[in-house]
Amino acid sequence: MRAALGGTAALLLPVACVCCGRPDFTICAACGTGLRAGVLHPRRVEQWAEALPLNPRQQPLPVLAAGSYDHELAAVILAFKNRQMPGLAPVLVPALARALREGIATLTTFGLPVVLVPVPIRLAARSRRGYFPVGMLLKGLRHSGVLPSAVPVENLLRYRGWYQFAGAQKGKNRQARVSVRNTMQAHGSQKMAQLATRGAQVLLIDDVLTTGATLAEAQRCLADSGLVVCGAVVVAATPAPDENRAVR
Ligand SMILES: [Zn+2]
Known part of the structure; x- marks a missing residue:
């Protein structure tokens, strides 16, 4: 019966x-296999992004990515975010889960509380899509039991004022960092004070790492509020731009 209905649905909504x-599936078996192969081994990608914040020793904020932003993973993320296909979330949740487990194990200090803070999206993007992609992935992680309840998700960041409605930054260069600076603010001061007192370690969560400018802005807001950001976990990272390779 279900198969018959599924067939009818496929006819009505190809x-x-x-x-x-390939027709009939949102993601076909071969591409599903390709996607899973691409996210088997989470990787450190901070060297790929030139606008990440630097610590006093001039080292960039550590970032773990489930995979690189190409092939099947890029196609699925693009469809999930920009073609309004929230049904693809379950395809991406296991990839983020693997990276997150490794992020908690390698980027945080054992024994201190860990809190996940998603990088926000602008209201304009949210109302266009009707959902918050990163929030949806974190919800999926929670429901699948991957995320321990001891690791809370706190939405502590948002874009301020008219930046809520402005377009997202474009380009992959130092200018990108300038265009994002001072666009976000942290909120929930009581919650943040509590977390800071308990020595909480923040892992920022985002879908795609490009310049690192957005993560830098998120880190700046939380650090101003007294929180320690020990790294970020993303679903995919874009490789460093070719012009930088040519310079070296
Ligand atoms: Zn396919």
Whole structure:
């Protein structure tokens, strides 16, 4: 019965694989296999992003990515975010889960509380999509039991004022950092004071790492409020731009 209904639904609403275009499935078996292979080994990617914040020893904020932003992973993220396909969240949740487990194990100090803070999106993007992609992935992690209840998710950041409605930053260069600076603010001062008193360690969570400018702005806001950001976990990272390679 379900198969019959599924067949009817496919006739009424033809779907195609978001990666290869093959009809009938949102993601086909071959592309699903390719996607899983690409996210088997989370990797450190801070060297890929030139606008990340630096610590006093001039080292960039550590960032762990589930995979690199290409092939099937890029196609699925693009469809999930920009083609209004929230149904793809379960495809990305296991990838983020693996990176997050490794992030908690390697970027935080054992024994101190860990809190996950998603990088916010602008209201304009949220109302266009009707959902908050990173928030949806974190919800999926919680429901699948991957995220221990001892690790809370706190929405402590938002864009301020008219930046809520402005377009997102474009380009992958130092200018990107300038265009994002002072666009966010932290909120929930009582919650943040509590977390800071308990020595909480923040892991920032985002979908795609490009310049690192957005993570830098998020880190700046939380650090101003007394919170320690020990790293970030993202679903995918874009490789460093070619012009930088040419310079070296
Ligand atoms: Zn496919």
